[in-house]
Amino acid sequence: MKPFPNKDELEDEQVRRGPWTLEEDNLLIHYITCHGEGRWNFLAKSAGLKRTGKSCRLRWLNYLKPDIKRGNLTPQEQLIILELHSRWGNRWSKIAQHLPGRTDNEIKNYWRTRVQKQAKQLNMESDSQSFFDAIRCFYMPRLVQKIEQNSSSSTSMGYQESGSSFTPIEAPLRSALTPVDESFRENSSSSLSPKSFYSSECSKALNPVEGNPSNPLNFYNSKDVENSNYDVEEFAYMSQWFDAYVADNSWINNDLADDTWTLGGLW
DNA sequence: AAGTAAGACAACCGCAGCCCC
DNA sequence: TGGGGCTGCGGTTGTCTTACT
CATH class of the missing domain: 1.10.10.60 (Homeodomain-like)
Structure with missing residues (x-):
């Protein structure tokens, strides 16, 4: 009993x-x-x-809660998650604040099920520098491509904010940027194409070149990533440097064409 | 059609920070 | 000032669904 x-x-x-x-x-x-x-x-x-x-x-x-969004994360939302996770790590609630209608739990689940799965498939630790680089240099450009494709096939994807228009790539990232970053965007969004904007972001992830103090990546790596206090000139310079870097290093584009880096496995 | 594995996501747990008494 | 309650966060587990054999 x-x-x-x-x-x-x-x-x-x-x-x-x-x-x-x-x-x-x-x-x-x-x-x-x-x-x-x-x-x-x-x-x-x-x-x-x-x-x-x-x-x-x-x-x-x-x-x-009534304002909860349902359904799959859009490429823009995924891009924001990847970008902000690279800055803040597992600060799910902080990341969620930049994705209206999405919860920290949802973002966390997305990261654990989709992103970490990719790391496993690539035999990488999901918190390792190499996987971080892979995300920045391969998955994120893929997402950018996808967003650009979507936007070119639909005019309704345009964004308008305070009289200025932003591309589908810039708009969500813009909304997620810190005040310091925001001042940069205010000054530079008209001079950088979405592609070179992203290229410059990507350049931050590459390894510094030893013994070359003029290399912008060394400069970047000396900065506090959390605060991202690089200014307009520095950022534009990095962008130019990266464009040249891409031109000189066809492996990036070659690898982008490789099936390993298709978006299918991630989203 | 049934069994099983994998994926997706809802829910729980432990902990830390804050506030109030 | 320290103890208790509340809240929020991040990690983990549980459960349901879907895909595959």
Whole structure:
């Protein structure tokens, strides 16, 4: 015969776990519609839910909230994730702040299931410099290509902001840039094509050339990546340098044509 | 058609930071 | 000032679905 449960066990039995039912969802939505969110433990009790406050909060923020976006991540969103992850690492909530309607959980799942899978296939550690370089120099340009293809086949992909127009590549990245980066974009967006803009971003990922102090990559590597405090001239110079670098190093374009780097496996 | 593996994503857990008493 | 409660974050696990054999 099962012994009589103690106080903790009783409380544990009263707390529901696992997938939410439609009825529970409705209770939560109705309560938050009437009273607003916050004070989650109190909310859980008041709404008549046998769930922890934590569980209610998670369900609301990750699934029920009206402005949650559903469906696959767009190439623009993927580009932002890759870009911001390269800057901030696993700061999922911070990254999510730049993707309206997407949750940190969703982004985290995307990274773990898609991106880390690619690292595994390439026999790389997902947090290694070599995989970081692969992302920057191969996957991201692929995404840029895809965005450009999409935009050329549809005029509705154009972006407009405060009277200035931005390409489909620039617009989402622009919105994700830090204030310091933003001042750069203000000054330089008209002078750099999307391609050379991305090329210059890509150049940051390449290894520094030993013993060449004038190499812009050495300059880049001496900077605090978190703050990205390079200025307009430095950035433009790097861009020019990288364009020349690409011209002199056909391996980049050759590798881009290789099946290994197609987007199929990643998205 | 059934069984199994892999993928996608929802949910849980532990921890840290903050606030209030 | 330290203890308790609440909240948010990131890592991990569980479950459901889909693809494959």
